[in-house]
Amino acid sequence: MKRTLLLVLFIFALASADPFNTIAAYTVDQGSGWLGPYMYATVPIGDTTSDVILDPYMYFGYGVLPRFDVTVFANGAFSAGRFSLGELVVEPRYMFIAKDNFLLSGVLEASIPLSEDGSFALTPGIMATLFPLGKFNLHADLFYYRPLTDETNGEIWFWVAPDLWVADNFSIFGELNTYYSLDDNSLTAELWPGACWYPVEWLSVVAACGVPATLDYVSPGLAAYVSF
Structure with a gap:
């Protein structure tokens, strides 16, 4: 299930936390980078015929130029004792606006399938961050997901994530991720409450749990x- 872009970026300046799915509009400083794993499980509720699915990702991001960075990630899936490859994704991003309290960036994701049942896709998008509002920050993303090898009109994704610093190195957040299908005009939504912890300046740990509006699984x- 194609759920998210999953561009969970390391925020090099601690003006904002790392939400789990929603992307903050910061770009990585030129010559700096970040890497790390991301993983979530899909656990069915009330359906004994469905398997638990584990989706691991590996990310690498690097600041190429001022206000311009590139993120690369690959993913797969474990289900019923089997592992399958997902896709390789390249995401160049540029920060168009950098004000004292407002950031706006644009991204173009190119997805390359790593399995026969995958699809090439392009996903243009924009992301905005308002900060700092005291200890409160707000992030919002808008994307158009368009598979190139499937007969589909694609989807529009809108994600929003407020976060609140409750300590110098710890924040809590609540994400709302929505997906609108242009094929059948249907809307799906997930809520992701979670927390972000910086035990040291160069390490961030993020935990969250996704709950859909249908309440038929948890993630x-x-x-x-x-960071380096």
């Missing part, structure tokens, strides 16, 4: 990112 997840 606990964990991510860790190291």
Whole structure:
């Protein structure tokens, strides 16, 4: 199930936390980078015929130029004792606006399938961050997901994530991720409450749990990112 872009970026300046799915608009400084694993499980509720699915990802991001960075990730899936490859994704991003309290960036994701049942896709998008509002920050993303090899009109994704610093190195957040299908005009939504912890300045650990509006599964997840 194609759920998210999953561009969970390491925020090099601690003006904002790392939400689990929603992307903050910061770009990585030129010559700096980050890497780390991201993983979540899909656990069915009340359906004994469905398997638990584990989705691991591996990310690498690097600041190429001022306000311009590139993220690369690959993913797969474990289900019923089998592992299958997912896709390789390249995501160049540029920060168009950098004000004292407002950031706006644009991204173009190119997805390359690593299995026969996958699809090439392009996903243009924009992301905005408002900060700092005291100890409160707000992030919002808008994307158009368009498979190139499937007969589909694609989807529009809108994600929003407020986060609140409750300590110098610990924040809590609540994400709302929505997906609108242009094929059948249907809307799906997931809520992801979670927390972000910086035990040291170069490491962030993020934990969250996704709950859909249908309440037919839960998705606990964990991510860790190291900056360099």
